[in-house]
Amino acid sequence: MRATVPAAAGTAGEPAASGSRRLTDRVFRIRESGIIAVLVVFVAVTASIQPRFLSSGNIQFILVNTTVFALLALAETMVVVSRNVDLSIGSVLGLSAYVSAGLFGQVPGISIPVVFLTGLGIGLACGAANGLMVSIGRVPSLVVTLATLYIVRGIDILVVGGNEVIAQTLPDGFTQIPRAGLGGVPYLAIVIAAVIGAGAYYLRSFRSGRELYAIGSNPDAARLAGISVGRRVFTAFTVSGAIAGVAGVLWAAQYQTIDSTAGTGYELQVIAAVVVGGVAIFGGSGSAVGAAVGALLLQTISSALNVLGIPPLWIQAIAGLLLLLAITLDRAISVRLLTSLRVRSSGVGT
Amino acid sequence: MTPAAAPVLSLRHAAKSFGAVQAVADGSLELSAGEVHALVGENGAGKSTLVKMLAGLHRPDAGELLVDGKPVALPSPAAAQAAGIAVIYQEPTLFPDLTVAENIFMGRQPLLPGRRIDRRLMRAQSAALFGRLGVPLDPGRICRGLSIADQQLAEIAKALSRDARVIVMDEPTAALSAAEVARLFEVVRTLRAAGAAVLFISHRLEEVFEICQRVTVMRDGRQVLSSELAGLTADDLVRAMVGRQMPERTAGERSEPGELVLRVERLTREGVFTGISLAVRAGEIVALAGLVGSGRTEVARAVFGIDRYDAGTVAVSGRQLRKASPSAAMAAGVGYVPADRRQQGLVMDMSVQQNVALASLAGLRRAGLVRSAAERAFAADWAQRLRLKYGRLTDPVSLLSGGNQQKVVLAKWLGRRPALLIVDEPTRGIDIATKAEVHQLLVQLAQQGVAILMISSELPEVLHIGDRILVMREGRLTAEYSHREASEEKIMAAATGQLAVQAP
Structure with a gap:
């Protein structure tokens, strides 16, 4: 159908439109720039008290420890934006780490890519199981992944028994993966940054990625819009599991000694990082880059508390307090934003 | 053509x-x-x-x-x-x-x-x-x-x-x-x-006449x-919309209203309802008519203390009620039967007897514990009085039919001997036989001196039961009729903003 455009309407619309355009642009920048600002301030304060914090050794330490963490934050982001949660990633990481790294001892001369594929396969299977139960079984993901958290950990304990993988069985080529780098920046950190960038780009610029946000924003509307909600959610869980599987192999390369407790409780740290990074816990908004920066911030906080000589007993409590502060700040910003949007729209509406 | x-x-x-x-029995529609x-x-x-x-x-x-x-x-x-x-x-x-x-x-x-x-x-x-x-x-x-x-x-x-x-x-x-x-x-x-x-x-x-060329009326x-639409008047449309029949209450069933029980003065909740003043006397059934979304339920919720209000007062039996406190309203003798009985009126997974006794637990306790035998006797008594059809009192209330579920909600409040009962859409989704029973029950309660405020979207019900009929439109009271002067046309006109339209 064709309508004649009233000439005045288009021009009358211009100023209002560009005004609110600027506002939304600012919004999107704020969501990530807020967390980056917190990070910068935190680093500056810590460095002014203890200059050793900015030594290349310490920076490298933080980056290496952030890689696996940030990778899992990407996995969790995909699930959380669709208004779900994956609590099983810590357990999947633990199982994958033991089984894949264990291969070096059991199969002499096994190639490193095969070990990675094993970890990927384990994660894929766990993620697909989660995805099936959530999308076809229609069981809330909180319940499903809480159950698989224990089931996968239980399998891990059965497989490991009293054993552990020890560093001596791992080839140098494997254990060097997290350490090799250029001028203090590990290659791995660069690769992971690229992977996270790709993941964020996928979520932002592909139909299936946008549909995850749509599902998280309003599941009923998503169904009305003809989105195959079940398939998208299934995919998100499968990819999340697969990433957790690969993260397990990297974890093994980094820590080298793996028993049945590897990664216990890690899922909550990851969720904390995701939320600190500006991903809404009830879905619909937030980016993988933000989540990764959230991971970097939490890792920096724990490292800074160490460097500042704060007794380890205090670290968890202080980390929790800072988490609360960061989220409160973020919440306050978004509430103010919403109010300003309301004011704007009522201005346009009349 | x-x-x-x-x-x-x-x-x-x-x-x-x-x-x-x-x-829908016979819906037809043609759009060009x-x-x-x-x-x-x-x-x-x-x-x-x-x-x-x-x-x-x-x-x-x-x-x-x-x-x-x-x-x-x-x-x-x-x-x-x-x-x-x-x-x-x-x-x-x-x-x-x-x-x-x-x-x-x-x-x-x-x-x-x-x-x-x-x-x-x-x-x-x-x-x-x-x-x-x-x-x-x-x-x-x-x-x-x-x-x-x-x-x-x-x-x-x-x-x-x-x-x-x-x-x-x-x-x-x-x-x-x-x-x-x-x-x-x-x-x-x-x-x-x-x-x-x-x-x-x-x-x-008025919007229909402003923007539309043709009209289809359903009843x-x-x-x-x-x-x-050309050639039709608003009066014609209203006449086509109404016209269902229901027997009148006989004169003997109408009792003289007694003392003032509920007095609401200039009750206002910004953006929801404005300046609502109404009174309900003992033995009187006041029907609150109007379209869905005209603010009737919101007024009821404010009176019962579920929602806050910005201005005005609510008094029951001469004592002003505290704002936003359902327990204060209950203590003053108010009962509230919400429109959505599955979500708000009942605890669906609990048994029939537990639901009936839910609002009267204080009287069924000994040393702080609810006595099961007393609860059962209490529920059985009310079930019999309301002719409740049920299997066992220990069955979950979700097994009952809609009409019998509504009786359970009513029994819950009647057990407290309320001075004022607010019922919101009391017969929605109920089969015709049980509907008549619910109507009968409300009339009997009024005869026993209970003041009743009934919200209903069904005009025949409003005319059949109500002693006085108040009409709301877009958050305001727009008309009040005694049951003698009220007609479906008048109520519909007041509810849709066509007050100029008067039946001859």
Whole structure:
């Protein structure tokens, strides 16, 4: 159908439109720039008290420890934006780490890519199981992944028994993966940054990625819009599991000694990082880059508390307090934003 | 008739039942290109069910639907969209976290090579759509915080982008300001000029006459009138909408009202209801009539203390009630039977006897523990008085029929010997036999001196039960009638803002 455009309407619309355009642009920048600002301030304060914090050794330490963490934050982001949660990633990481790294001892001369594929396969299977139960079984993901958290950990304990993988069985080529780098920046950190960038780009610029946000924003509307909600959610869980599987192999390369407790409780740290990074816990908004920066911030906080000589007993409590502060700040910003949007729209509406 | 004038959409003799309730018995509708067609009728006349058939949410039990003269089936919302039918709901379902442009194109975004979304083109196309509609809405803005009017415009733009030729608007103006309504009507005229068929559902008859060319009136699930609007008056429409029969209460069943029990003075909750003053005496049934969404339930909730209010007072038996405190209202002898009994009136997983005793536990306790035997005796007593049909008192209340569930809710409050009972849509979704029993029960309670405030959207019920009838429209009381002077026409006119229309 064709309508004649009233000439005045288009021009009358211009100023209002560009005004609110600027506002939304600012919004999107704020969501990530807020967390980056917190990070910068935190680093500056810590460095002014203890200059050793900015030594290349310490920076490298933080980056290496952030890689696996940030990778899992990407996995969790995909699930959380669709208004779900994956609590099983810590357990999947633990199982994958033991089984894949264990291969070096059991199969002499096994190639490193095969070990990675094993970890990927384990994660894929766990993620697909989660995805099936959530999308076809229609069981809330909180319940499903809480159950698989224990089931996968239980399998891990059965497989490991009293054993552990020890560093001596791992080839140098494997254990060097997290350490090799250029001028203090590990290659791995660069690769992971690229992977996270790709993941964020996928979520932002592909139909299936946008549909995850749509599902998280309003599941009923998503169904009305003809989105195959079940398939998208299934995919998100499968990819999340697969990433957790690969993260397990990297974890093994980094820590080298793996028993049945590897990664216990890690899922909550990851969720904390995701939320600190500006991903809404009830879905619909937030980016993988933000989540990764959230991971970097939490890792920096724990490292800074160490460097500042704060007794380890205090670290968890202080980390929790800072988490609360960061989220409160973020919440306050978004509430103010919403109010300003309301004011704007009522201005346009009349 | 020339082929060019063939209707875009025609629904013939559609029927739809939900269990024993027939929502639509004989629904027919014919929409032509370039017309705005009004669909009007009382609450419960079957308009919403008809719309849901067109939206692909309900499958009709009988009848046929033709689009461009060809029969089509609409098993899903996607099928309705493919057939060129778009439905704009009163409160649109958008993705609040996404931009307006993304909402319009979700699942159909324009793509760049490599299947990436072309955001720039998407935004430009959205802007072009709003240009065609003649409204300035920024496509890059996220939807959270948009006014209802702007959300509707986003939905209309979505419908345009899908090349929808039939646009159904389900009470679009109910939540809009006058300026927003004017802007919406400009958009509707643009759509019409572009050759779309618009189905416009509204309770405001002045709007119908302003924007529509033809009208279809439904009553009791049937089409009772379909005609050009030119030559009709609002009076004609009101007359077509009403006209169901129900026996009058006999004079002997009406008792002289006693002392003042409820006095509400200038009760106001901003944006919801304004300046509500009413009184209910012992032994009197006051019916609160009006359209769904006119603020009746909200007034009841404020009186019972569930919601806050900004100004005014509520007094029961001469003592002013504390704001926003249901326990204070209960202590003063108020009972409240909500409209949604499954969600608000009952604890569905608990047994019949537990539900009956729920509001009277204080009297059934010993040393702080509820005595099961006392609870059972209490429940059995009330079940018998209300002629409750049940298997065992320990069965979950969810097993009962709707009518018997309603009796359980009533029993729960009657067990407290209330001075004032507020009942909201007491017979909604209840079969006819039980409905008569519930009516009888309310009348008996009034005879025993209980003051009753009844909210009802069913005009025959209002006329049959009420001693006095108050009518609300858009948050204000617009009329008061004694049962002698009241008629369906008068109530409907006051509820839809056609007070000038008076029955001879």
